[in-house]
Amino acid sequence: MENIIKVKGVKTEFDDRVIHKNISLSVPKGSIYGLLGPSGCGKTTLLKEMVMLQEFHGGTIEVLGKSLKNISYDDAMSLRRQWGVLFQMGALFSSLSIRDNIALPLVEYTDLSEAMISEIVAFKINIVGLKASDAHLYPSQISGGMKKKAALARALAMDPKLLFLDEPTSGLDPISSRDFDALILKLRDLLGLTIVMVSHDLRSIYDTLDYAAVLDDKKVVYEGNLDNIFSVENNFIKTFFSGVQR
Amino acid sequence: MNYSSFRFIDTKDALSLKFKGELTLYNLTLYQKQVEGAFFSKEKKIILDLSELEFIDTAGALFLNNLQKKLHTKKVQFEIDCKHQDVLAMLLLVQKQSLTTSAVQKKKKRNYIEKLGENSYKNYLSFLSFLAFMGELFMHKLHYLFSFKSIRYKEMAFEINESAIKAFGIIALTSFLIGVVIAYQSSVQLKQYGANIFIVDMLGLSVLRELSPLITAIVIAGRSGSAFTAQIGAMKITQELEAMQTMGFDPFRFLVLPKIAALMLTMPIMIFVSDVMAIIGGMVVANLDLGITVDMFLDRFSNVIAVRHFLVGIFKGPFFAFLIAAIAIYRGLLVKDDTQSIGFNTTKSVVESIFAVIICDAVFSIAFTNLGI
Numbered sequence: 243m244e245n246i247i248k249v250k251g252v253k254t255e256f257d258d259r260v261i262h263k264n265i266s267l268s269v270p271k272g273s274i275y276g277l278l279g280p281s282g283c284g285k286t287t288l289l290k291e292m293v294m295l296q297e298f299h300g301g302t303i304e305v306l307g308k309s310l311k312n313i314s315y316d317d318a319m320s321l322r323r324q325w326g327v328l329f330q331m332g333a334l335f336s337s338l339s340i341r342d343n344i345a346l347p348l349v350e351y352t353d354l355s356e357a358m359i360s361e362i363v364a365f366k367i368n369i370v371g372l373k374a375s376d377a378h379l380y381p382s383q384i385s386g387g388m389k390k391k392a393a394l395a396r397a398l399a400m401d402p403k404l405l406f407l408d409e410p411t412s413g414l415d416p417i418s419s420r421d422f423d424a425l426i427l428k429l430r431d432l433l434g435l436t437i438v439m440v441s442h443d444l445r446s447i448y449d450t451l452d453y454a455a456v457l458d459d460k461k462v463v464y465e466g467n468l469d470n471i472f473s474v475e476n477n478f479i480k481t482f483f484s485g486v487q488r
Numbered sequence: 489m490n491y492s493s494f495r496f497i498d499t500k501d502a503l504s505l506k507f508k509g510e511l512t513l514y515n516l517t518l519y520q521k522q523v524e525g526a527f528f529s530k531e532k533k534i535i536l537d538l539s540e541l542e543f544i545d546t547a548g549a550l551f552l553n554n555l556q557k558k559l560h561t562k563k564v565q566f567e568i569d570c571k572h573q574d575v576l577a578m579l580l581l582v583q584k585q586s587l588t589t590s591a592v593q594k595k596k597k598r599n600y601i602e603k604l605g606e607n608s609y610k611n612y613l614s615f616l617s618f619l620a621f622m623g624e625l626f627m628h629k630l631h632y633l634f635s636f637k638s639i640r641y642k643e644m645a646f647e648i649n650e651s652a653i654k655a656f657g658i659i660a661l662t663s664f665l666i667g668v669v670i671a672y673q674s675s676v677q678l679k680q681y682g683a684n685i686f687i688v689d690m691l692g693l694s695v696l697r698e699l700s701p702l703i704t705a706i707v708i709a710g711r712s713g714s715a716f717t718a719q720i721g722a723m724k725i726t727q728e729l730e731a732m733q734t735m736g737f738d739p740f741r742f743l744v745l746p747k748i749a750a751l752m753l754t755m756p757i758m759i760f761v762s763d764v765m766a767i768i769g770g771m772v773v774a775n776l777d778l779g780i781t782v783d784m785f786l787d788r789f790s791n792v793i794a795v796r797h798f799l800v801g802i803f804k805g806p807f808f809a810f811l812i813a814a815i816a817i818y819r820g821l822l823v824k825d826d827t828q829s830i831g832f833n834t835t836k837s838v839v840e841s842i843f844a845v846i847i848c849d850a851v852f853s854i855a856f857t858n859l860g861i
Binding site for chain 2: 290293294295318319322323325327329330331333334335336346347350351406
C-alpha cells in the first residue's frame, strides 16, 4: 500500500535535551495510525514536525510525497490545504463564531458564493454531530466536547486527505469519547481519510487504530498493528496494554 | 481528642520507644526531637513499640523508616512490635517506595559571573531573534507590496478603528492638558519680561515639533501596543496561532501586517489631532492669563511658525507607529505557554516601545537640526 507519510531517521533536540534519536515510521494511505508512548516521549513534538510547526534536526519527513526539509513556500501552502489538524484544546479562533471558524478556510481559499459556503458549513456541522442551532455560538460559550467537534469540523472544512488529531478524546467523558471514536471511524469510511493521532485513551486506541507506533526512550520501539504489540519487550507496552483485554 | 503520646521505657536489657495513639504530621516534630536527643547504645536492644499505635500517616512512617535505617547503620539491634494491620501496611509501603525514591536534587546555585554571562548571552539571543523578526517582517512587506490583492483591508479597517479612532478621545484630552500646563508654566516666566506674545513661538515650536508626536506615541504605546501584545500572546497560548499556521493562514499576513499598517497610517492623523488640541489648550491659557486674544494668537502663529515645523512632527508619526507596533507584536509572539508571560511581555512591550520611540526621537532631533530643518 502507498505510504502517505514517511519519516526517516528523524532527530530532534531542544538545546542539549535529545527528544528523538532516530525515528522512522510510515503511515499507509487510508489507515488510522496512532502515535503512542509514555508522557514526554515526544509524540506531540513528532506530530508538530509533521505539520511543519516544529523544526527537526536530522533525517527526513515526507508528507503526501513532499519532503518537509527546505520545502518551498508554494509547496508548503498547498500541503497546508490538504491536511486538517485538530489541536488538543481545539484552538478555535476565539473571536469568531463556530460557523465562521468553519467557514474561514473556505472564505479565504475559494471563491465559493456565500450561500454555498453556508451549505458546506451546515453539512460539516451535521457530519460531526453538532446541532445547527449551535452554529452562532462562540468558542467560549460551548462545552469541551462541542469544541472538539467544532474544531474537527473546521479541520474537515477543506475536505483534507490527511487528518492529524492531537489527543482527540482527552478531557472528554467516556461516553463522548466513544462517540468521538465512532465519529472518527465513520469519517474515515465516508471520506477516505488517512488519520494520524496521538492518544492515551486505551479504549479509543483499540477501537480505532489500524496501526500504531510506540515511541519510548527517544526511538520507535514498535511499529505495526496492535495484534502483535506484545512481540517486543518494553516496559511501557507491558504496563500500558496489559490492563485491558481486547 | 488528644490521646497520642510518646515515651521512652527503659528496662534492664532493652530501651523501648512507645508510640501511642496517632503518629502524624501534627505531632511528629515533637517526638522527633525527643528521639534525636536520645542516646542509643549498642549494648541495649531497641524496641519500637507500636502496639498501641492506631494510626500512622506517610510522614510518620517515613520518620520510622529513617529511624530504622539510622539504627541499622549504627549496628544497633532493634525490633518492631506492631500488630495493627493498617500501620504495618503503611510502613511496608513507605519502605518499598523509599527503595526507588531518589532525593530531589537541590537547584544548583550560580555565582554572579555565571549569571552575568548567562544574562548577557540571553540578551544577545533576544536581540538576534528581534532582528530575525524584523527580517521576516520585511520579507512579508515586500511580498505584499507587489500584490495588492492579498492586503487584508477588512482587518486593517478593524485595527484602525480599534487602535486609532477609539484613541482620539484620550489623545485629545491629554494633549489639551499638556498644552495648558506648558503655557501656564511658561506664562509666569514670560510675564516677568513683558514678553507675553512669545508664548506663541514657544508653544508652536515645542508642541508641533516634539511634544505632540511624543505624547501621541506614548499614549498609543500604552493603549494599543499593550493590547497587541496581550491579544497575540493569548492567541499563542490557546494555540490559535498554530492552528492558523497549519491551515496555511500566515499570521504575519492576518495579524501582524494589518496592525502595523493601521498604526502607521493613522499615527500622523493622531499627531495632527494632538497638535490642534495642545495649541487650543495653550491658546486658552494665553487668553486668560496673558491677555492675548485668539485673533492675536493666530495672527502671530501664522507669522512665526513655519509649516516645516508641523511637517517634522507629522513625519515622525509613521516611524513611531512602526516601532510601537513591531515591538508590541514581537513581544506577543514571545509569550510562552503560561499566563505569567503575558503580563511580563506586555510590560516589556510598553517599556521597550516607549524607550525606542524616545531614542528614535533623539535621532530625528539631531538629524533635523544638522540638516537645518
